[in-house]
Amino acid sequence: MSAKSIALNTPSDVRHALQMVKDGKLCPQVLQAAIDQVRYLSWVHCPIHTADQNRTQVEVLFCGEIAPGVQTQNGGEILDVVAIKNEIGQEETLRLTLSRPVPAADSCLLVPAMASYMQVTGITEEDLCAAERGIAK
Helix, strand or coil: CCCCCCCCCCHHHHHHHHHHHHCCCCCHHHHHHHHHHHHHCCEEEEEEEEECCCCCEEEEECCCCCCCCCECCCCCEEEEEEEEECCCCCEEEEEEEECCCCCCCCCEEEEECCCCHHHHHCCCHHHHHHHHHHHHC
């Protein structure tokens, strides 16, 4: 078991990697790290520049995926968006009101990508969950 990392680029990669774990040719931790990476790539990571004390209002750089009603991974639903323009009138940052606070440990707001890695590769959440169940056995 020498692989330190693997890439999951297709649903069959997920199945083959799980079989390698079952055959003792791949460490379960390596497969879990690859699964986590696939999920990580499904989100746009918008750095939080400022936040109110409750962390339900945050300011991030302009991001095309942000709109009212969008469900974030770590701040609930985006309830309101106010564009903050720079001196030449371009939208530079967005002030967001969220349905729940962003955890204090999080430095980024996670917004669903328009075309996530999972959509592009055809890997589904069920593929990943099945692999995780297989690792746990």
